[in-house]
Structures are given as structure tokens and as C-alpha cells.
Amino acid sequence: MEQENQASSGHIHPISQMITEINRIFSEMGFEVADGPELETEFYNFDALNIPADHPARDMWDTFWVKPRSLGKLMRTHTSPVQVRYMEKHKPPFAIIVPGKVFRYEATDATHEAQFHQVEGLMVGKDISLANLKWVLAEFFEKFFGKKIDIRFRPSFFPFVEPGVEIDMSCFKCAGSGCNICKQTGWIEIMGAGMVHPKVLESAGVDSREFSGFAFGVGIDRLAMLKYGVDDVRLFYSGDLRLVNQF
């Protein structure tokens, strides 16, 4: 039971704490923290990421559009548009992470929210490879969970990367023996990633014959729910100190 003394300090929101921790770990690995607008254009959120209009890939993101639709403005569905904006302004090599609020048009329940937080990463340089991605992520998970975590890649598809992968991490709670967190499988699906598609590089002014890069994205709310055992994602945005003051 929490003994609360008014003179004691207040509490930083668990999502902010997590973002700060993630920023710290990646900063120490040489990444820069980047940010961008939450209200985005269709171009930066979709077209520049090789997700054309009238293509089924658009169905992978349920979008909040600003009225009128003809403006082509929306609430960003991922923080990837910031990566494009950054690439337009900076020459490789570079490594950035982009934490931020994102929006999906979804019915809300205990595990789904219309607004949540993601952190995405991007590293572009000479000869950057999938093997580098593996190394960076393994390093991150070990520092984040404070112990060695195994990761595995499975083939998948996102329009802005090729090859595209889904990444599982070994369960931080049971280390693979099976528990309720990992639904007895020993693995937790944790992020999407891949090698940045040449169309995305070119569209942002990067020569894809000279440079290659990897990108990854992870949902922070989900990570927080897994790590702390929070049972309802909506609690993060309710302004309720009964949640915040536990952290």
C-alpha cells in the first residue's frame, strides 16, 4: 500500500518515464531524438512511405482525417513521417529515434486506444544491414529489461521496408518457459521492422545506391502494459492519479 506524503514528490507519467528511459538508452548508443507534428499531411504519413492511395496497404492503418477530407490532413498513424522529414533535412550517416503520440481510428477497449505512443528508430548509412538491426535491438532490449533477451525475426510486410520483419522477444518474465504474459509460448511479439525501402529513401532525397538503412517501430503503451502489468490501456489517458501515482 502506498503511503503518500503530500510533501513527497509528485509522479511522472509512466509513459513519459518509459520514453525518457528509451531515449536515454538510444542516446547512449549514439542515436539522436527527433520529433515532428502530430497533425500531419497525407504525403508525409503515407505517400512518402510508399503507401499509395487506393492501395490495400492503406487498410493497415485506420486513419483520423481532418475535415474536409480534401485537405489531405490527418492525425499521424505512426511516427514514421518524422523520419521522412528528418531525411529530407540531413545527409547520411545518422541514427534517430522518434518517440511520440500516434492516432488510429479504432474502437477502444482494454487493449485498444485511439491515441497511443510509439517509438520508431531509423539508422541510415553506408552498408547498414539487417544484421546491424539485430545487434541494435538486442542491445536495446538487454539495457531496457536489465537482462539478456533473445530476439527472433519473422518475415512480414510493411510498404516502407523491404525485407520486412516482425520481431519477437523472449518473454522477460518467464525467460521462455511459458507464462500468462507470453500466452505460454515463451515469446512476445513486440515490433515491426525492416530495411528502408529504396523508394522511401529516394523520395526523401537519399541516394539508395550509396546508402542503406533499417527502421523499427514499437508501441510504448503495450510495452508498459507488459512490463508493469497494467490491465487497461485507457488508464494511461484518463488523467487518473490512481494510475500515475503508482509509478
Place this chain on the structure above:
Amino acid sequence: MKISHAWLQTYFKEPLPSVEKLAELITFHAFEVEGIEKINDDSIIDISILPNRAHDCLSYEGMAREIGVLAGLEIQPRGMKNIPESDARALEISVEDSALCPRYMGRMVEEVKIGPSPEWLKTRLASIGQRSINNVVDIMNFVMFETGQPLHAFDADKLSAAEIIIRKARAGEKIATLDGKDIALDENVLVIADKTEPLAIAGIKGGKKAEVTESTKNIIIESANFASGNIRKTSRKIGIRTDASARYENEITPEKTAEAMSYVISLLSEHAAGENFRVGKTKDVYPKPQQSFTVSVSIQEVNVLLGTSFSEKDIEDILKKLRFVFSVSENHFTVTAPVERLDLRIKEDLIEEIGRVYGYKKIAPIKPTLGNFIPAVNKSFYYADMARRFLTKDGFSEISTYAFTDSGDIEMENPIASDKKYLRRDLAGNMTRALDLNSKNVHLLGLNVIKIFEIGKAFENNREYLSLCIGVAIPTNIKKKDEMIKTTLSEAAQKLAKKFEVSLDEKMSGNILTIDFDSLLSKLSEPVEYEFTPKTKTDTKYKKISQYPFALRDIAVFVPDIVKESEVLSIIISEAGELLVQTKLFDVFQKTLEDGTKKTSYAFRLVFQSQEKTLSDEEVNAIMEKVAAELNSRVGWQVR
């Protein structure tokens, strides 16, 4: 897509691996497996086919090819009867828009006998949740699931003439679909029509007019290709999505139509043939045949992107395993993309094929060397983090609330709820609600005052900006409450201004203070280095918030003055048990009795709450009695 193990087996002479082994192969080398279901003697694997492989793998033939590659099994050729053309009525096809309809194959089939499907066909369709209608319709569906090529059959005698026109609909045209819907059409919708009216919404749904029924004698078979973008747009607009339209909207190679047509004819001749079964000439309108594509990649390019060190032989072996047609020359591989693989167009696509079949598991991690990159410090994050730490030290807690709210300058086209139509103009509205919510729980939280803040984006007509909003509420009854609130807020603002050494662009309204954080940032210098403090807090284990109301009780006790608060509290806590969720000392005073003994009075507010139900007064009273009894049992202790 649901794949029946038994159905898949029909493609292979040798036995398939077990369904679990198959799922593992698919998961690590091709697609995500959503689940496995056992139905009777069969197993159904639910596979998530993503947009990049829908054009070849939303079919048994495509999945079989993929599994043949991954499991190293030979595919046996399909047993099809070649049915010769005979003198059925001539069929005319007229494609008015070949951009929207790259290929149209039509064939007249006369003297079919409509009836129930053979058992094996009913079983096959049932295994993937498809119901059986009649032999002709079932065969069309079966061939679609087998080949990935959607097919359609029209009752030939219900057309105005043996002529099919593929055209855009005209404004004002309508169609009554097979399942009884009336759809209004316009010039953006592609239709299959006869001379008088539309017969089907191309690629999506057939119309009632030319429906194949029990009395149908002659049919026209359509095996065609339609432009994916238009199918998707139309499907969304009219709100109809079918297995056929789902395949079309992901694009299919027009080269598929011929084999599907031969296959369906062969099956019709076996299972739906009348006495004088006759098949007409194939009418094929295919002005721009699909070109052949080759993709080239060098050994170096493969190794650079994957981080591997393959030799020429290594890559050759993998391409052979993939059963690709390829040539090698000067460290470059040139692969001819199989006709149905619309996703193999650039070298990265090929590198993905090589990587996934090789197995990502086998790629060892390598530390990257990035060259000369000096990461800048993010000004916004740096100072926001500084503000957070500063405010929390001053007793404020951070909240996070919704960007969508009930009023604002910017409206959403598709709001999630009627009270969330707008983007918030500022953080004040949410702050007020949060202050109210937390005030109700002030005792549960063990607080006297609610002090909260939020740092987040707000949206004015022409500006997205970062705002810092601070709020104070004093829920208990204190004199001069409003003054205290004002003081607390203005002190917080002053301290911030002093910490940042700039004047703040602030606005105070009631119990809420708003600071334009972007304006603040513009006055601050560029930070040079982060001031991260290493994580000292051990990981929190979240305690579920109870949905049931809490109960309050006060207890005060006189104790000998050497007794500390912590001793009294620990007795209360251990006697009260786990239903006691919060305690707070709210009064302490000392008293000297007439006989000179010194006593201290401690008064605590106790909060009781259950995770399972609303506690009754009786239940709480019983606990209080127990606590009081224990306290009173100590020498010199007296509950007041």
C-alpha cells in the same frame, strides 16, 4: 486465409509435414500463422497473407508452391481434361475500357445440368467455411480458391443477346445484386453488361438478372482481370466486399485467366454436364499482355543489405531452392520473376526472398559502424523533461489526456465519438475534468491537495503547439481555498520562470495555469548535453484499480508520548488487513495530563476498498472494532 491440410495435400505426391511443422516453416520463412484448428480429420491453418503476397498466395496453388519451396516437395501437375470446342453459340465480347479491364475471357457453355455438388467438393468448401449452393456455383468458387482467379457464371439465356460489354456504368443506372441489394451506379463503377443493362458489378458482385438458378441450361463463364485500384474504390463505396473483390483489389496477374478457364471447363464437364454438353470458343480480349520481368542483384548487394557473407554458390543454392529461373554473370544474378509474382520487381524484393528462405535466424548480429555522426540534443524533449522533474519535485504529478475533445478549431471528418469531434485548442478542458476526477479520489490517493500538470500538443487554427498546463484543486474544506490555489499556482509559475531564467508566456484562469511551452522554448538556449539520471526506482508492479467505491473511517488514539506514529500505524495496518488501502495522518498533538504524564494523540484517516465488491458498513465497522480492540489492549493506549 484458411488453409485445409487435407486440401493442400492434394497438390503433393509425398505426404506433407505435420500441421505443426508446416506452421513453423510458414511462420519463420513466409507468413504469420494466426492459429490452427482441428476439424474432424482435418486441420485448418489460418494464415495471414499480407498485401504484398495476396496476388499469388490467396490460393491453394500459390500456397502449395510456397510450401513446396520451403519443405522441398514436388508439386504434382493438376489433372485436367482438355475439352474440345464444339458448336455452341458464338459469344461476342466488347471491352470499352481496357485500362480498368486488362483482360476478359468469356466462354459459352451449353447444356449444363444444375444439381447438387459431389461430396468431395462440398467437403472442400465446408473446410474453409464456404457453403455449397449448386454444382456450377460451387465449381466457380472452388476454382477461385484453387487458382486465385475469381470466376463468374451468367445464365446465357437471360442476356438480351450473346454479347457481353465491359464498360463504365452511366449515371442513374442501377443493379439488383444476387443477394437482394439495390445498388446505385455511376461512371466510376465498372460493370459487365448486355446490350440493355448491367449484369454484374465487375469483379465484385453479380446481379440477379443473369443469376444461375436450378433452371439454367446455358451459361457464359467469365475469367477476367480488373484494375485493382478501381475495384478497391468501388468496393469501399458500395460497401460490398467478397472473396473475389478481395483478390482483385490486391492485383492479380492477367496470365492466370487461361488456366482457370480450362480448369473450370474440365470440372463442369465432369460434374455439371447435361447430355449434349457443348463448349464454345474462348473469346479472349487481352490487348496488352503482361511483360516478362527480370530482376538483377549482385552478390555484394545481397551481403550488404542482409549483413551476410554468401558466396556465389550459396546464393545459387538458395535461388535453386526457390525454383527461380536465373542466370549468373560477373557476380550478378538475373532472375526471371515468375508470372504470378507481381511483388518481385526490384533487387530488394529478391534479397528478401533470399533472406527469408535462408532463414533470418541464421543471420548473426553485427555491431554497426555509422561513421561520422554527432547526434544533436533534442531541445523540446530536454526542456520538457527538465520541467517534468522540476514540477514533480514540487509535488505535482503528470497526467496525459486525449487530443480529441468536444470543442476546438479543427474538426475531424470521422470522429471516434460525438463528444470527441475536435482537436483540443488547449489543455484546460481536460485539466478541469482531471482535477474533478482526482478530487473525488483524494482520500484514496492519500492526498490533501490535487496538484497535476500535462505537457502536450494543442491545436489552433493555424498552429500546433506544445502547451504546459498546471492545475490545483483543494477538495477538502479549508478556509480561503481560492487564495491558496492561486498562491500555489503562481508560486509554481515563479519557480519555473526562475529555473528557466526567462519570462513565461502564461495565462491563469481559475485554478488552471497555462504556459505556451513553444514560446518558452524559443527563449531558451540550445542544450549541449542530456542530463539523464540513471534509473533508480525498482520496477513498479501495478496494482489493479478497483471499480468499487471506497469507505472512509477516522481513528484517533492517545498513546504514551514515546510511542512513534509508525508504531501505531503498523498495528492499524496489520489488524485491518488487505481491505485497508490507504492511510493518512491528519492530526497530531501532545497533551500533558494532570498527573504529569505526557501523551500524544494521533488521528488517521483510513480508506477501505475491495477489488471484488462494495463493502458494507457492517463489514467496515467490524474491522474498525478489531483495530480499536488491539490498540486499546496496549497499556496506556486509548482510542478516542
